[in-house]
Amino acid sequence: MTNIAILASGSGTNAQRISEYFAGHPAIKVKMVLSNKPDAYVLTRARQLGIPHQVFDRRAFYETNIIAELLKKSEISYIILAGFLWLIPVNLLETYPHKIINIHPALLPKYGGKGMYGERVHEAVIRAGERESGISIHYVNDKYDEGDIIFQARCPVMSGDTPATLAERIHELEYRWYPEVIEKIVMNFK
Numbered sequence: 001m002t003n004i005a006i007l008a009s010g011s012g013t014n015a016q017r018i019s020e021y022f023a024g025h026p027a028i029k030v031k032m033v034l035s036n037k038p039d040a041y042v043l044t045r046a047r048q049l050g051i052p053h054q055v056f057d058r059r060a061f062y063e064t065n066i067i068a069e070l071l072k073k074s075e076i077s078y079i080i081l082a083g084f085l086w087l088i089p090v091n092l093l094e095t096y097p098h099k100i101i102n103i104h105p106a107l108l109p110k111y112g113g114k115g116m117y118g119e120r121v122h123e124a125v126i127r128a129g130e131r132e133s134g135i136s137i138h139y140v141n142d143k144y145d146e147g148d149i150i151f152q153a154r155c156p157v158m159s160g161d162t163p164a165t166l167a168e169r170i171h172e173l174e175y176r177w178y179p180e181v182i183e184k185i186v187m188n189f190k
């Protein structure tokens with residue numbers, strides 16, 4: 001069994017979709033959900049799905065090996081970011097080379113980087129007059145949204161779109177593709 005851990009900072013819709021997708025999977029299991037926010041709704045979703053979950057603070061994440069040791073002890077093979085907003089520290093990047101995966105709600109390399117998440121991304125895409133947007137699934141490195149791109153899916157930006165209406169189409173792409181791409185990566189490297 002290949003165990004994955006999900007790191008999330010927010011409501012956890014992608015974390016829930018991933019967890020449901022792998023529920024009962026013969027080779028892949030969501031073993032834990034970790035969050036840097038004690039009030040993140042992703043923790044409620046994890047509890048409802050019966051997935052062990054834990055909260056950590058900035059000091060534990062950046063100044064100690066607590067998280068790396070927890071992941072190793074739990075036999076985690078892959079870390080999946082699902083709306084996790086902190087830069088991943090070097091100790092985790094070295095422990096999990098090419099095994100930390102993120103999803104971004106735009107077609108990288110455009111509209112990525114520190115502070116570019118959620119509605120901010122969709123606002124920037126619309127403001128720039130882009131005709132299409134989409135999702136980028138990529139490996140994580142030591143910079144925001146600059147790791148090697150694994151997969152992209154596109155959708156149109158419609159005349160009259162608001163950040164909310166564009167976000168709906170982006171979410172559909174995320175829910176459709178993120179679990180499948182994770183599965184392909186894990187199964188190809190078993």
